[in-house]
Amino acid sequence: MSALFSITAPDDKLKDFLWAFIQGVELAGKFGKLLNPQLALRGWHTTGMIGTLAAAAAVGVYKKVTVKQMCSLLSLAATQTSGLEIQAGSDGKPFNAGMAARDAVSAYVLVENGFKANEDPFSNTRGWFKTIAGIDFSAQEMCKLWLHPAEISQPGLWFKQHPFCSAAMSGYDAAKILYQRGIRTKDCQTVNVHFPSGGDHALRYRLPMTGKEGKFSIEYIIWQVFRSGDVSDELFECPKVSKNFVKWQPCVSHKNDLETSDSAARPTKLTVKLKSGNFESVQVSFPEGSPKCPLSRKKLLEQLHLQVMVSGPEWINFCSKFTNPKWMVSELKQQLGK
Incomplete structure (x- = not known):
């Protein structure tokens, strides 16, 4: 939306703004299905890569550019796509998102001023998909499914309630359920966090040193919930994590042993062994804020x-x-x- 806001004229209507946003979401969703999880597993930040193109498409729709202009707009956006997933936990991650919006707007400004670029940026010879993922792309096949159904409604949008990685949302909900059952940090002997294969890829910090790193740490999130019943957004901005967390963290381990046949599911299971010798376990597959649990x-x-x-x-x-x-x-x- 930041890209759309930046090019808004005084007489632009909200309905046109929202329609452009829907079209951008459509491209992002369709491209994401083609490229992920492999794109992320290679170390690319999806927002920086696909987000640049999605923002450019939305801008083109919003400003009603011609077909030829849209081709050049997407081409210029494609040649600027970038962003490393390793930036997670630093100022570099929101920087990736900001650059995606900026590059989309820059491409639009150039096109509006007569700048032309290769009009087939997704060519199966040396185009964007072939270059970054080694796959073929069919615009015709994608157009057949465009808005049928719309990505914004199926599978739909994810809404975060707190500023941590969406890969931790199921684990967060599971931790809250266990807290309601009476589980506290002082009671835990071990905490096993179960994911599908690759399900914890984005949760790269097992022992975060700062609050920003803690946004990508299921350990840090569970600790906050077991300590006080919920996370505190302020703790994701602190320059140094609590010594109490560092002391508690070794009891947590990851296991990639869950299976799922539902592509919309993001299952996480917590198994807690209590110091009393008892076990408590809960699994969440569709966390609150996901399309299936809106x-x-x-x-x-x-x-x-x-x-x-x-x-x-x-x-x-x-x-x-x-x-x-x-x-x-x-x-x-x-x-x-x-």
Whole structure:
């Protein structure tokens, strides 16, 4: 959305903005299905790679560029795609996302000013898919499935409630269930975290040293939940993790022994051996916020409310405007900027 906001004109309508966003999500979802998990396993950050193209496509739709311009726009975006997954846990990861938006907008500005690029960036000879993944790409086959069904509705969007990696969402929910059963950090002798093969690839920090690294550590997330019942967003920004966590962390181990036949599932199982000798276990496959376990409308509005930062009559007015197809994006930007 940041790319779309940056090129918004005073008379751009919200409905056009949202339609462009849907088209960008469609490209991201379709490309992601073709390339992942292999792309991520090779060490590429999906947001930096696919996100650049998705943002460029959304920008092109939003600004109603011609077919030839769209080809050049995607071509210029493709030649700029980059981003290493190793940046997770540092300022480099959001930097990847920011650069994806910036590069998409830069490509649009160049095209609008007459810049031309190769009009077949996805050629099966030396194009983007062949270069980064060694696979063939058929635009015709993809077009047959375009918006049928739409990626934004099936499988749908994931919504985070906290600023940690989505690969930890099932483990987070499982930890909260165990906390409700009475499990606390002081009770644990061992904690086994079970994933499918590769399911913990993004959770690369077993012993994070900073809060930002902790965003990609299931150990850090479970420790917070078992300690106080939930995570604290502030702890993901601290310059140094707690000594109590460092002392507790060795009791946690990973096991890649879960099987799943549902591509929409992201299963994680926690098995806790208590110091009493008893065991507690729980598995979550569809965490809250995933398409198959969506956040309630109330929770979605609460999250939006936190971002908009208005209250009372202003909040009611803001929500009502979302149902007005004639609302201008500039008005939305003004409201968000308050």
